Amino acid sequence: PTTRTFDFTITEIDGSPDGFSKSMLVVNGQFPGPTIEANQGDTISVTVTNSMSTATTIHWHGIYQNGTNYYDGTASVTECGIPAGSSQTYTFSVADFSGTTWWHAHATQYTDGIEGPLIVHPTSYPSGFPTWDEDIVIALTDVYHTFSSTIAQQYTQGGGTLSALELEVPDSGAINGVGQYDGSTDYFNLNLESGKTYRLRLIHMGSAAQIRFSIDYHALTVIEADSTLTQSDEVEGITLNVAQRYSVLVTTNQDAEPAGDYWIRAELISAASVSGTTTDIRGIMRYANSTADPTTDTDPGVPGAGLSDLDDTALVPAVATTPPDSTKSYTVDFSIAVDSAGATSANMNGTVWSPLSGTSTLLQIVNSDGSYAPEGASIQSTNQFMITEDDIQVVDLLLVNGGAGVHPFHLHGHSPYILGSGTGTYDGTGLNTVNPLNRDTYAVPSNGWLVARFVTDNPGIWTIHCHIAWHMEAGLLMQINSLPSKSSQFDIPSDIVSFCSS
Numbered sequence: 143p144t145t146r147t148f149d150f151t152i153t154e155i156d157g158s159p160d161g162f163s164k165s166m167l168v169v170n171g172q173f174p175g176p177t178i179e180a181n182q183g184d185t186i187s188v189t190v191t192n193s194m195s196t197a198t199t200i201h202w203h204g205i206y207q208n209g210t211n212y213y214d215g216t217a218s219v220t221e222c223g224i225p226a227g228s229s230q231t232y233t234f235s236v237a238d239f240s241g242t243t244w245w246h247a248h249a250t251q252y253t254d255g256i257e258g259p260l261i262v263h264p265t266s267y268p269s270g271f272p273t274w275d276e277d278i279v280i281a282l283t284d285v286y287h288t289f290s291s292t293i294a295q296q297y298t299q300g301g302g303t304l305s306a307l308e309l310e311v312p313d314s315g316a317i318n319g320v321g322q323y324d325g326s327t328d329y330f331n332l333n334l335e336s337g338k339t340y341r342l343r344l345i346h347m348g349s350a351a352q353i354r355f356s357i358d359y360h361a362l363t364v365i366e367a368d369s370t371l372t373q374s375d376e377v378e379g380i381t382l383n384v385a386q387r388y389s390v391l392v393t394t395n396q397d398a399e400p401a402g403d404y405w406i407r408a409e410l411i412s413a414a415s416v417s418g419t420t421t422d423i424r425g426i427m428r429y430a431n432s433t434a435d436p437t438t439d440t441d442p443g444v445p446g447a448g449l450s451d452l453d454d455t456a457l458v459p460a461v462a463t464t465p466p467d468s469t470k471s472y473t474v475d476f477s478i479a480v481d482s483a484g485a486t487s488a489n490m491n492g493t494v495w496s497p498l499s500g501t502s503t504l505l506q507i508v509n510s511d512g513s514y515a516p517e518g519a520s521i522q523s524t525n526q527f528m529i530t531e532d533d534i535q536v537v538d539l540l541l542v543n544g545g546a547g548v549h550p551f552h553l554h555g556h557s558p559y560i561l562g563s564g565t566g567t568y569d570g571t572g573l574n575t576v577n578p579l580n581r582d583t584y585a586v587p588s589n590g591w592l593v594a595r596f597v598t599d600n601p602g603i604w605t606i607h608c609h610i611a612w613h614m615e616a617g618l619l620m621q622i623n624s625l626p627s628k629s630s631q632f633d634i635p636s637d638i639v640s641f642c643s644s
């Protein structure tokens with residue numbers, strides 16, 4: 143094991159990922175930001191220097207942070223944020239984690255560019271797992287031309303000329319930081335050799351749009367969902383929800399005309415309903431540095447292969463797992479409403495989350511005498527909890543979506559077993575407890591439900607929230623307080639504590 147150290151400096155710059163010049167917040171001048179790469183067992187240590195004018199936190203999406211909940215990077219939950227002009231070092235182990243994930247500011251600031259890949263190579267792969275010649279990260283995003291704080295303010299306060307839907311929908315998108323808006327023709331180029339197999343790590347780092355990924359004429363073999371290795375599933379296209387990841391194998395063995403140049407497509411499928419959005423985002427996959435441009439307009443698919451798009455609910459983990467029996471059930475109903483002034487608010491079990499200022503949830507627990515709020519009670523009223531139990535539980539969490547639209551939910555510090563989902567009302571039957579997929583970001587269907595099973599064996603305050611940036615901003619977030627008597631003994635680093643009072 144090694145300690146991998148990184149220095150991140152966040153600044154505000156002008157950039158134009160899709161050809162439209164705008165203000166961006168970026169790490170080390172890059173969009174997407176630098177890739178963190180490590181081996182399982184390593185320690186990752188990132189010193190973040192905040193050289194922009196507002197406070198920020200960095201979250202390491204999907205990392206368990208067992209024993210280091212205070213480095214989870216959730217604003218007002220685990221820390222108060224790094225003030226402008228200050229630095230903070232996040233140090234955490236990836237002994238218990240491997241796979242494809244990402245890091246991002248835990249606020250709408252990530253929409254402005256504070257985000258990047260995080261790759262942890264496992265100690266070993268299961269026997270018989272497929273192999274590849276080279277490993278490449280493909281970051282997919284939506285792109286907004288308006289600064290996120292402006293969108294967030296209008297979205298939550300109302301009073302502007304744009305509707306909630308118009309505010310939510312992006313202007314365009316980008317593949318590895320290069321996209322097209324309104325007819326621009328700058329493309330991300332992926333230069334590959336012929337006759338090889340590549341592992342593409344697709345990471346949805348966007349804020350709202352579902353993105354369908356495909357490569358003309360090429361089949362995609364899915365081998366990983368979020369950070370879980372899966373049995374191979376050959377597909378034509380994949381729809382990613384915000385914050386989801388898939389690894390796919392692609393073999394450069396095609397000879398369709400013009401040979402050697404193929405469109406990579408990232409289609410913003412859920413953004414099509416608002417005019418002014420460029421939804422057809424493309425890159426070019428080139429064999430052997432070919433320089434022609436692809437000529438196909440519409441997606442030809444994978445001719446003759448009879449493939450369909452990925453059904454993520456049918457994915458099977460590569461290593462069989464049997465979830466433990468549940469000991470507790472919780473139901474969380476959520477919905478989003480827009481009031482007469484046009485202000486959007488989101489609630490979970492009847493309360494709207496809003497950040498605390500001057501303290502964090504974790505600090506309130508650590509600074510106390512070690513006692514904790516009884517089950518169902520809250521530490522502060524704006525800071526609602528789902529569970530606060532001091533013994534390990536196996537929780538079946540039923541998420542109920544009371545409205546139209548898919549919501550990608552993410553529970554920090556865990557990778558729950560996804561036991562079932564559907565539309566309408568859950569009837570209490572039909573959960574898959576035989577080798578279910580575990581993943582950290584899962585789509586709750588429109589007017590539907592999803593059951594996620596997780597074990598509360600990781601001490602700390604963890605959030606569960608919709609990963610659509612605007613929905614979280616509008617309050618679609620709850621907290622889980624696992625093993626409070628253990629987290630009350632955390633030795634919270636003094637810089638984190640001091641930032642709460644600054």
Ligand code: C2O
Binds near residue numbers: 201248554605
């Ligand atoms: Cu990817 Cu709460 O975050």
